[in-house]
Amino acid sequence: MALNKLIENGTSENSGILEQKYELLTSHLNEEEYKIFFKKWVGLIDKESLTLDMLQRQIWTLTATEKEQSGGTCLGGLEIIEMEESSVSNYNYRYVLNRDCNSSNAPLTSAQFSKYDRILVSDEEGHYALAVGCIDLVTPTTVIIRTDRRIINSSLKLPGFNAKNNQTFQSVLSKRDLEMLPVEVKNKTFRIDKNEFYNGLALARFNILNLFLPEYGDEKRRKMVVELMPPNFSNKPLPYNVSELESFNPDQLAAVDKVLRTEDYSLILGMPGTGKTTVIAQIIRILVANGKSVLLTSHTHSAVDNILLKLLDDNIDFYRVGSEAKIHPLVRKFMPQKHGSHDMNSIEDFQRMIHQAPVVAATCMGVGDLVFNYRTFDYCIVDEASQVSMPFCLGPLRFCDKFILVGDHFQLPPLVKNPEARSQGLDRSLFKLLSEKHPQSVVSLSYQYRMCADVMLLSNKLIYENRLKCGNDNVAQRSLRIPMKERLDHLLLDPSTPKNRLWLHHIFLEENRVIFLDHDDVPAKERMSTDRVDNPIEAELVGQIVDSLVKCGCDSKEIGVMSFYRAQVKLMKTRLVSHVQNVEVMTADQFQGRDKECIIISLVRSNATNSVGNLLKEWRRINVAITRAKSKLLILGSRKTLEQLDTLKAFLSLLKSRGWIYRLPLGADSVYRGLNQDNCKAGSSKKDNSKMSLRMMKSRPILKDIFNDLVN
Numbered sequence: 144m145a146l147n148k149l150i151e152n153g154t155s156e157n158s159g160i161l162e163q164k165y166e167l168l169t170s171h172l173n174e175e176e177y178k179i180f181f182k183k184w185v186g187l188i189d190k191e192s193l194t195l196d197m198l199q200r201q202i203w204t205l206t207a208t209e210k211e212q213s214g215g216t217c218l219g220g221l222e223i224i225e226m227e228e229s230s231v232s233n234y235n236y237r238y239v240l241n242r243d244c245n246s247s248n249a250p251l252t253s254a255q256f257s258k259y260d261r262i263l264v265s266d267e268e269g270h271y272a273l274a275v276g277c278i279d280l281v282t283p284t285t286v287i288i289r290t291d292r293r294i295i296n297s298s299l300k301l302p303g304f305n306a307k308n309n310q311t312f313q314s315v316l317s318k319r320d321l322e323m324l325p326v327e328v329k330n331k332t333f334r335i336d337k338n339e340f341y342n343g344l345a346l347a348r349f350n351i352l353n354l355f356l357p358e359y360g361d362e363k364r365r366k367m368v369v370e371l372m373p374p375n376f377s378n379k380p381l382p383y384n385v386s387e388l389e390s391f392n393p394d395q396l397a398a399v400d401k402v403l404r405t406e407d408y409s410l411i412l413g414m415p416g417t418g419k420t421t422v423i424a425q426i427i428r429i430l431v432a433n434g435k436s437v438l439l440t441s442h443t444h445s446a447v448d449n450i451l452l453k454l455l456d457d458n459i460d461f462y463r464v465g466s467e468a469k470i471h472p473l474v475r476k477f478m479p480q481k482h483g484s485h486d487m488n489s490i491e492d493f494q495r496m497i498h499q500a501p502v503v504a505a506t507c508m509g510v511g512d513l514v515f516n517y518r519t520f521d522y523c524i525v526d527e528a529s530q531v532s533m534p535f536c537l538g539p540l541r542f543c544d545k546f547i548l549v550g551d552h553f554q555l556p557p558l559v560k561n562p563e564a565r566s567q568g569l570d571r572s573l574f575k576l577l578s579e580k581h582p583q584s585v586v587s588l589s590y591q592y593r594m595c596a597d598v599m600l601l602s603n604k605l606i607y608e609n610r611l612k613c614g615n616d617n618v619a620q621r622s623l624r625i626p627m628k629e630r631l632d633h634l635l636l637d638p639s640t641p642k643n644r645l646w647l648h649h650i651f652l653e654e655n656r657v658i659f660l661d662h663d664d665v666p667a668k669e670r671m672s673t674d675r676v677d678n679p680i681e682a683e684l685v686g687q688i689v690d691s692l693v694k695c696g697c698d699s700k701e702i703g704v705m706s707f708y709r710a711q712v713k714l715m716k717t718r719l720v721s722h723v724q725n726v727e728v729m730t731a732d733q734f735q736g737r738d739k740e741c742i743i744i745s746l747v748r749s750n751a752t753n754s755v756g757n758l759l760k761e762w763r764r765i766n767v768a769i770t771r772a773k774s775k776l777l778i779l780g781s782r783k784t785l786e787q788l789d790t791l792k793a794f795l796s797l798l799k800s801r802g803w804i805y806r807l808p809l810g811a812d813s814v815y816r817g818l819n820q821d822n823c824k825a826g827s828s829k830k831d832n833s834k835m836s837l838r839m840m841k842s843r844p845i846l847k848d849i850f851n852d853l854v855n
């Protein structure tokens with residue numbers, strides 16, 4: 144009836160039920176603004192849904208190679224080399240699939256797959272979506288996956304099999320079984336498609352509808368989110384022990400105080416590295432000590448777990464709900480089914496446990512789980528709230544009395560694929576919406592503990608209007624220590640190279656914490672095809688920086704490489720294949736919420752017409768990119784091209800004013816030993832040895848990758 148009233152301007156006559164009953168169910172929906180709100184948001188979700196359906200059809204309309212080359216969201220030509228049944232999660236089948244790297248096959252790592260990505264598995268003989276699952280590991284030649292079903296359904300006939308009266312089969316469950324299958328089954332190849340559509344738009348629709356339902360609907364949120372009523376704060380906070388907050392800075396103290404006076408909601412704007420996780424953990428401690436219950440949620444599993452990890456040593460009874468494979472190993476023991484002190488034999492047991500715990504944690508999507516029905520909490524805390532679009536954020540809120548949203552809308556907004564839905568506001572988070580309407584509900588954290596002062600200066604001047612401050616002197620003066628700098632001389636192709644060409648030596652100076660490496664003179668031109676742009680020379684320069692840092696003793700796990708262009712990420716992953724286990728190469732979007740000691744950003748665009756494209760126009764993406772480095776930030780690009788864009792012009796003039804632009808010399812890619820030079824110089828005996836070792840390791844792909852890492 145709510146739908147009838149909101150969408151169809153319904154009445155008791157056209158709904159077909161008695162007037163009295165109709166009034167009972169819908170009299171709370173007379174406001175015109177409700178109808179406008181409902182139609183707007185459901186309409187936007189419908190638009191997004193259409194786009195996602197269209198993308199999903201690519202599994203039938205594009206071959207694996209076409210899809211892999213166009214967006215890196217598919218891997219094809221995969222052969223099963225190992226399989227086993229396990230019971231780690233609801234994905235019970237584990238497969239190791241292999242594809243050799245050769246001239247026609249790129250390394251598997253160059254596509255857009257990483258651990259925990261959801262996937263659909265098909266064979267390449269026209270059997271689609273044999274199973275759903277997730278990625279466990281990707282190396283250049285191997286991908287390990289877990290699936291909910293077997294992807295080989297052939298069975299082996301058991302001894303004594305007789306088609307007429309003794310049809311006895313055995314399922315194919317192990318590598319040994321696989322070898323006994325007929326050759327045409329054994330040699331089947333498979334494809335893996337990213338299952339990007341597992342995002343539950345149905346849940347988003349329900350969350351919007353739930354605002355308007357009678358009886359169990361979320362009336363409180365209707366007032367706050369639809370009517371946008373101002374939130375109330377009590378004069379006196381819940382009691383807490385100030386001596387436990389000795390290490391907190393004034394902003395963090397103000398945030399705790401605001402939350403403890405919240406009667407409806409409060410918002411914590413936490414700029415990068417400002418201690419959001421630390422503050423949330425402390426708020427949970429105080430709320431639980433006051434006998435309050437808390438539903439803790441976030442956009443990603445890792446953010447939920449980062450907070451729980453801080454509570455491991457506290458005597459707080461909490462449950463973590465979600466898919467085991469995605470939960471941090473140290474937190475798994477808090478999943479209801481793993482909790483040693485309780486027997487759990489039925490869904491009722493499960494619900495009983497969830498109902499008793501003072502703290503329950505899950506992702507915003509995970510809260511859709513049935514176990515939450517009929518449980519209410521005093522508070523809901525949503526971390527990463529600026530990354531969740533409003534309809535999804537409403538999901539966890541409906542179980543709670545008060546809510547706290549923690550986020551930073553100066554970083555990337557929720558991902559929306561449909562351009563119209565995006566421009567009409569589906570990418571606006573509830574955090575942004577409420578913070579703009581009621582700024583008095585916001586408390587900002589401005590002391591950051593991640594970036595050294597030079598790195599911080601960039602986003603501070605360009606985005607945060609100087610509101611960011613370094614938490615202490617150690618943070619401000621942080622610099623990248625390169626333990627064996629002298630080794631860099633051995634990487635020079637010509638020891639007598641003049642000083643003004645020694646660009647890596649310039650980067651290696653500890654005091655140079657932020658450098659823009661302008662490659663206009665190198666030159667390093669972009670390569671453009673229909674929907675892809677990359678820059679091979681820039682990728683090679685990035686490769687040489689990473690190689691030299693690692694060879695000179697830097698921890699490769701503390702180096703991150705980033706581009707805004709997926710084709711460039713792919714190219715750089717190929718170039719950096721020898722560091723694949725440790726150096727993370729990702730898009731700026733994938734780096735959100737992460738940090739590294741040293742970040743290298745490849746801006747790619749460099750062309751005769753000085754066109755910059757759309758990706759670099761999103762200032763929130765630039766902000767995410769430049770706030771990931773703790774000690775050293777290296778940015779590669781063409782100053783001439785990038786200056787054409789207003790946002791980047793301001794960025795470049797700030798860099799110039801600080802003397803942080805370094806003009807790379809002509810042919811900079813052949814000053815130090817790079818990929819090609821390394822290959823030419825490798826002696827033949829080393830090559831022969833490598834060949835022999837690779838032959839030995841042919842059937843052991845993971846070992847092969849590790850070996851490759853060691854010899855490179």
Ligand SMILES: Nc1ncnc2c1ncn2[C@@H]1O[C@H](COP(=O)(O)OP(=O)(O)OP(=O)(O)O)[C@@H](O)[C@H]1O
Nearest residue numbers: 390391392413414415416417418419420421592736
């Ligand atoms: N008041 C403080 N004094 C000293 N160090 C602090 C303080 N608050 C937080 N930190 C430290 O700052 C670092 C970042 O904190 P935290 O992870 O809580 O920040 P965050 O805002 O959640 O980070 P991100 O931007 O990655 O989400 C941690 O090492 C934490 O211990």
